[in-house]
Amino acid sequence: MAVPEFRSMMLPLLSFLGDGEARHWRDQRDSCIREFELTDDDLAETIASGGYRLDGRVQWVHTHLFQAGLVDRPRRGTVQITERGRKVLADPPDQIDATYLSQFEEYREFRSRTRKTPDDANADESTETATPWETVAAAVRENDEALTSELLRRVTTQDPAFLEKLVLRLLTAMGYGGRTGATEHWGRSGDGGIDGTIRQDELGLDRVYVQAKRYTDHSVGRPDIQAFVGALHGVQADRGVFITTSRFTQDATSYVERIANRIILIDGHRLAELMLLYNVGVQDERTFVLKRVDEDFFE
CATH class of the missing domain: 3.40.1350.10 (Trna Endonuclease; Chain: A, domain 1)
Incomplete structure (x- = not known):
């Protein structure tokens, strides 16, 4: 099978953290490989930037679970389940997705800052009808908001x-x-x-x-x-x-x-x-270039 969409990975990854141990994201990547029986061809799937699709989706799952307060990030590259996450596993839903996570106030605030429409279905529909420029801009905003939350968390853990x-x-x-x-x-x-x-x-x-x-x-x-x-x-x-x-x-x-x-x-x-x-405490990871026709060239 192909690499599943990230919402399908949320519950399995949270369950993998159920023992309470802080796990490196690569360990969770391996658990996804086993859970979804991914092949070498699946693992070789890349996105436009050149990164591996599975790696990006695992880390994006972490972002959503973290914003909902179901996991914490005790150390660099590691994720650990929280008490709220344990309560979710005690009575798990069929699937964890944006609609389910919206019951938590922190996640609703996160979504409201990154999407004009908090309703997940409407948000998905608008994404499908958006231009490539709008889609990229929306993705950058969502990534920046997640990064902003992580930066603040990191600062508060310092002296x-x-x-x-x-x-x-x-x-x-x-x-x-x-x-x-x-x-x-x-x-x-x-x-x-x-x-x-x-x-x-x-x-x-x-x-x-x-x-x-x-x-x-x-x-x-x-x-x-x-x-x-x-x-x-x-x-x-x-x-x-x-x-x-x-x-x-x-x-x-x-x-x-x-x-x-x-x-x-x-x-x-x-x-x-x-x-x-102002690029303090962050660094550029990838650069995407969106091109358009040079109208002057054809005149």
């Missing part, structure tokens, strides 16, 4: 110093810091709520001050912002960037809009989006 250095590197990649990209990581106790600075000119007359908070469930509230503003006053500064891996409360956002200081707030999702946009 606070990693985040502090990361945001300075990101802001430099965004063009702050002038030609030299001059940054200073304070990273010390008693820093007064400032984790780093970026010089905007050669002499350091114009500086941007940065605060980074690595939180997961805890939102950044108004008191945190007020403390940062106080730290800025202490160094006679009037502008700063406050970045967190979680989110800001409405009270914190409203406070920033009312004060004279120029404070930019960047939450976790936006942080990951900027990392992707």
Whole structure:
């Protein structure tokens, strides 16, 4: 048989993880070979980019299961079932697909960010009628959203110093810091709520001050912002960037809009989006070229 569509692989791969062990994705690839009795010809199937079809589908299954909270990624290249995944296996459906996974809020949010229409059937129909350009663009958006979630997860597993250095590197990649990209990581106790600075000119007359908070469930509230503003006053500064891996409360956002200081707030999702946009913590994997007729050539 040919390599099955990835939705047909979801339940078998989740079942393979049922013993609770963290498994490398290649081990799961081997389990698919056994489960679906794939031949050498099946394994040799490639896609337009040159990659193996089975490898891509196994990894895409991981993305959907991860976004639904059924598996976690404890280490690079490995996947492990979660408690939610165990509950699914305790009363398994006939098939795990996008419709089934949509019962989980995290997965619905993931789908809503990557598709205009959350209904899976309508989404499939629109994909079949889309132009090649639209299909590629939709695939890139979905891949980017999955990558954004993974980037944020990776950042939250690092220590606070990693985040502090990361945001300075990101802001430099965004063009702050002038030609030299001059940054200073304070990273010390008693820093007064400032984790780093970026010089905007050669002499350091114009500086941007940065605060980074690595939180997961805890939102950044108004008191945190007020403390940062106080730290800025202490160094006679009037502008700063406050970045967190979680989110800001409405009270914190409203406070920033009312004060004279120029404070930019960047939450976790936006942080990951900027990392992707400015190639911080990511690298290009494949390049696809879509060609069209050169009308000038035929005139």
